[in-house]
Amino acid sequence: MTDTVLNPPVAAADIDAAARVVAPFAVRTPLLTFPVLNERVGSRVFLKPEMLQRTGSFKFRGAFNKLASIPQDKRSGGVVAFSSGNHAQGVAAAAKILNMQATIVMPADSPLTKRERTKSYGAEVVLYDRDRDDRAAIASGIASKRGATLVPPYDDPLVIAGQGTAGREIAEDMAALGLTPDIVVAPASGGGLIAGVATAVKAKYPQAQVIVAEPAGYDDHALSLKVGHREAHAVAPRTICDALMAMMPGELTFAINSKLLANGVNASDEEVGAEIGRASCRERV
Secondary structure, eight states: OOHHHHSOSSOHHHHHHHHHHHTTTSOOOOOBOOHHHHHHHTSOOOBOOGGGSGGGSTHHHHHHHHHHTSOGGGGGGOEEEEOSSHHHHHHHHHHHHTTOOEEEEEETTSOHHHHHHHHHTTOEEEEEOTTTOOHHHHHHHHHHHHTOEEOOSSSSHHHHHHHHHHHHHHHHHHHHTTOOOSEEEEEOSSSHHHHHHHHHHHHHOTTOEEEEEEETTOOHHHHHHHHTSOOOOOOOOOOSOTTOOOSSOOHHHHHHHHHHEEEEEEEOHHHHHHHHHHHHHHHHO
């Protein structure tokens, strides 16, 4: 056995600890099921609406768990993060709650609404060119100059454990319903969410298949799972799934996901757009 198998970067106990930290501040989102969707799929499907989470995404969970771990005597330097938008808002919101200054490095082409919402939490936003600049290097430079703590978007055990609280809630809610999940699907960019979800779900339901979902052309997790090591996807056109555009899985996240994930699926922008349209039509009806 490898060290990763014997000593995984994140274990179920780490997610339990994270749940105690984030519970007073994060929303415990429900599991929802819809007869129309069940009939269409031919199975009972549950959705976990993390858009109801603080800042509108699961990213608040990992950000808060990470920031809450920073010792009091290290908080005066603030925090620095790099993100296309969701991690940015999660870090900014967590920093505001914990009375810390946040600086976020964001791509200049990220949605204006995400940049403005990040600023609304009191964060400073530094823009960069997604195609030319190294966002990690920019963020590291700022953190070093200011004595701030760098908060990675996914490749950090505390961030992964925080995201894993969503999977822990899934496992608890399924148990409360007296059900055992056959398949659990989560999206991935760097892989922090699905690494945490897989760790939590497989701890309770080891037979469940955990599947990664990615935009077409950005299927680096599926590619990496096939070849057995981290593999970047080919250069691809922009996708409307703007938060899922990482070139390659994270090092820590893939150490987890390579052991726990069954396989990957992907969806084109056309397929994603069509499903958004169907959902909008149902809401109007």
